[in-house]
Amino acid sequence: MALAVRVKNLWKSFRSGWFWGGRNEVLRGIDLDIEEGRIFGILGPNGAGKTTLLSILSTLLLPDRGQIQVLGMDVVKRGNRIRERINISSGNANFLWSLTVKENLTFYAMLYGLGGTNRKKRVEEAIALFELGNYERTPFDKLSTGMKQRLALAKSMLNRPEILFLDEPTVGLDPQVSLKIRDQIADIQRERDITIVLSTHNMAEAEYLCDRIAFLKSGEILTLGTAHELKRSVRLGDIITVHYKGDLRSIRLEKLPGVIDFSLSDGRCEFVVDSATRRMSAILQGLWGAGIAVKEVKTSETNLEEVFLEFAK
Numbered sequence: 001m002a003l004a005v006r007v008k009n010l011w012k013s014f015r016s017g018w019f020w021g022g023r024n025e026v027l028r029g030i031d032l033d034i035e036e037g038r039i040f041g042i043l044g045p046n047g048a049g050k051t052t053l054l055s056i057l058s059t060l061l062l063p064d065r066g067q068i069q070v071l072g073m074d075v076v077k078r079g080n081r082i083r084e085r086i087n088i089s090s091g092n093a094n095f096l097w098s099l100t101v102k103e104n105l106t107f108y109a110m111l112y113g114l115g116g117t118n119r120k121k122r123v124e125e126a127i128a129l130f131e132l133g134n135y136e137r138t139p140f141d142k143l144s145t146g147m148k149q150r151l152a153l154a155k156s157m158l159n160r161p162e163i164l165f166l167d168e169p170t171v172g173l174d175p176q177v178s179l180k181i182r183d184q185i186a187d188i189q190r191e192r193d194i195t196i197v198l199s200t201h202n203m204a205e206a207e208y209l210c211d212r213i214a215f216l217k218s219g220e221i222l223t224l225g226t227a228h229e230l231k232r233s234v235r236l237g238d239i240i241t242v243h244y245k246g247d248l249r250s251i252r253l254e255k256l257p258g259v260i261d262f263s264l265s266d267g268r269c270e271f272v273v274d275s276a277t278r279r280m281s282a283i284l285q286g287l288w289g290a291g292i293a294v295k296e297v298k299t300s301e302t303n304l305e306e307v308f309l310e311f312a313k
C-alpha cells in the first residue's frame with residue numbers, strides 16, 4: 001500500500017512567554033503513516049496540536065525537526081510541488097466578503113493558475129460537488145455557517161487534489177448540517193479516490209468517516225488505530241449495564257455481538273459495545289438464552305471527555 005503521508009519524529013515549537021524567551025513544544029516526536037485512498041482522522045481536544053500538524057503536512061508551516069514526506073516528497077524541500085497536488089480547508093475559513101460564491105471560487109481558481117475554459121469547468125465542477133448551485137450568486141457574508149463551510153470544501157477541490165487536508169470541517173455547525181457535510185466528504189473520497197486527512201474533536205465524526213484515527217493529546221499521539229481499536233484501548237464505546245439474576249459463567253460474554261469489553265460485579269454486568277442501539281437485542285437474547293433473568297437494563301454513551309480522563313490516569 002502506497003503512503004500518502006509519512007512522518008518520522010516531527011517536532012514543532014512556538015516561541016512563548018516573556019519576550020518570547022520560552023518555547024512551547026506543540027508537537028513532540030510525531031510518527032505517522034497515512035495510506036493512500038483512505039480517510040485518516042486526527043482526533044484530539046482543543047490545543048492538542050491538530051491545526052499545527054495539518055499546517056505542517058500541507059506545507060503552510062515548517063517543522064523544527066523530523067522527516068516529513070507528502071506524496072513521496074519532502075515538505076521542506078519541495079513545498080511548491082506538493083502544494084500543486086494537495087489542498088486544505090479549514091472550519092474557520094474566510095473568503096472575500098463582498099464576492100459571491102462563484103466569484104470567490106473563480107478567484108481561487110485563478111490563484112491556482114487555472115485559465116480559460118478549464119477554470120470555468122473546475123468552478124462549475126466544485127459548485128456541483130457541494131451542491132452550491134442555488135447559492136452561486138450569494139455574497140459570502142450572506143451565507144450560513146454551513147454554506148460557508150461547503151464553499152471552503154468546494155474551494156479545496158478546485159485543483160483536484162490527491163490529498164485533502166480538512167481542519168475540523170464541521171466545527172460550530174448544528175448536527176443536521178454536520179451530517180450533510182460528513183456525507184459529502186465521504187462521497188468525495190469514494191468518487192475521487194483521494195486521500196483525506198481530517199482533524200476533529202468529535203469522536204462520532206472520526207468514527208463515521210475515518211478508516212484509521214490517531215488520538216493526539218499535548219502534541220503526542222497516544223494511540224492509533226481503527227475506531228474499534230481506539231475504543232477498545234480506552235474502553236470507549238456505548239455502555240450497556242445489565243442487572244441480572246443467574247450465573248453468567250456459562251456464557252462467553254466477549255463473544256456476544258459488538259462487545260468490546262465487559263466487567264462483572266455482583267448481579268451487575270457492564271458491557272462496552274460498539275453501538276448500544278444496534279446490539280441491545282442480541283445481547284439480551286444471549287442472556288435470556290442462557291437462562292439469565294434480566295432485571296434492569298441501562299445504556300449510556302462514553303464520550304471523548306472520558307477518553308481524556310482515561311488517558312490522564
Ligand SMILES: Nc1ncnc2c1ncn2[C@@H]1O[C@H](COP(=O)(O)OP(=O)(O)O)[C@@H](O)[C@H]1O
Nearest residue numbers: 014015026044045046047048049050051052053
Ligand atoms: N502561531 C502560533 N504561535 C504560538 N503558539 C501557537 C501558534 N499556533 C498554535 N499555537 C499553540 O500550539 C498549541 C496547539 O495549537 P493547535 O495546533 O491550534 O491545536 P488544535 O488545533 O488541536 O486546537 C496551542 O497551545 C496553541 O496555543
Ligand SMILES: [Mg+2]
Nearest residue numbers: 050051052168
Ligand atoms: Mg485547531
